[in-house]
Amino acid sequence: MSWLDALVLGLVEGITEFLPISSTGHLILTRSLLGLSGDAVDRHLIVIQGAAILAVCWEYRVRLWHTLWSLRSDGRARRFAVNVLLAFIPLAVLGLLFEHQIKTLLFAPIPVALALVIGGFVILWAERRSHVVSMPEVDDLTAAGALKVGCVQALALIPGTSRAAASIIGGLFIGMSRRAATEFSFFVAIPTLLAATAYSLWEERHMLSLAEGEPLVISSVVAFASALLSIRFLLRFVSRHSFAVFAWYRIAFGVAVLATWALGWVAW
Numbered sequence: 459m460s461w462l463d464a465l466v467l468g469l470v471e472g473i474t475e476f477l478p479i480s481s482t483g484h485l486i487l488t489r490s491l492l493g494l495s496g497d498a499v500d501r502h503l504i505v506i507q508g509a510a511i512l513a514v515c516w517e518y519r520v521r522l523w524h525t526l527w528s529l530r531s532d533g534r535a536r537r538f539a540v541n542v543l544l545a546f547i548p549l550a551v552l553g554l555l556f557e558h559q560i561k562t563l564l565f566a567p568i569p570v571a572l573a574l575v576i577g578g579f580v581i582l583w584a585e586r587r588s589h590v591v592s593m594p595e596v597d598d599l600t601a602a603g604a605l606k607v608g609c610v611q612a613l614a615l616i617p618g619t620s621r622a623a624a625s626i627i628g629g630l631f632i633g634m635s636r637r638a639a640t641e642f643s644f645f646v647a648i649p650t651l652l653a654a655t656a657y658s659l660w661e662e663r664h665m666l667s668l669a670e671g672e673p674l675v676i677s678s679v680v681a682f683a684s685a686l687l688s689i690r691f692l693l694r695f696v697s698r699h700s701f702a703v704f705a706w707y708r709i710a711f712g713v714a715v716l717a718t719w720a721l722g723w724v725a726w
Contacts, residue, residue: 459498459502464672464673468677468679468684471485471685473685475651476685476689480623481510483619507655509678513689514644514645518644522648537601542649564616568726581708591633591634592633595638606628606631610625627639
């Protein structure tokens with residue numbers, strides 16, 4: 459992997475991780491276009507997700523630090539931590555059970571493109587339905603609501619679906635405001651992506667090499683910086699706009715991939 463490949467992958471990961479357009483899907487397509495393949499590349503794509511999630515930890519460092527230090531004394535902090543854990547559990551359990559099947563059958567450009575298109579239409583439908591806000595803030599979320607969001611988020615195990623989109627749409631369904639649903643998707647991403655990174659590194663610890671170090675550093679730095687900008691952009695965006703623009707982007711991008719594949723223009 460060249461330094462330019464590493465830079466592109468880091469940029470794609472950082473920009474797309476927290477937008478409802480599927481970072482995994484975009485990375486699979488980008489990898490295909492760059493002609494990258496193999497176990498080392500697979501490890502690379504998972505590890506740089508961990509770098510992107512550090513941007514959330516930095517952006518919300520005050521909230522996270524306060525939660526950690528006040529778990530014993532603050533009921534609100536405990537409720538917040540429990541909600542994040544409950545939302546994380548469904549995806550973690552299903553991911554462990556079906557990891558091999560998902561990687562074997564769905565980690566390919568065409569399934570990703572189909573998921574992008576289908577997910578785009580789901581977002582459009584979700585935006586056009588009646589949306590009554592009963593939970594304007596993240597702290598208004600109940601344990602039952604967090605588990606429901608987690609169950610919807612588990613759909614993101616299908617590459618191209620988007621973990622951010624699934625958790626945000628799940629939040630909207632149960633009455634969260636757009637900003638609250640978006641922020642909760644950030645918080646749930648912390649255990650989700652850190653666990654995925656740690657699990658991947660542990661599983662393949664004997665295959666890691668020093669040659670992977672330089673590309674990983676480049677991608678990780680770029681992923682962190684671009685993810686931080688993406689988070690701040692999304693929070694400003696959702697305060698004034700719906701998610702429809704992301705839906706139309708998903709549909710257009712997915713159709714373009716399918717069309718170029720069907721016409722033989724790109725060997726996805």
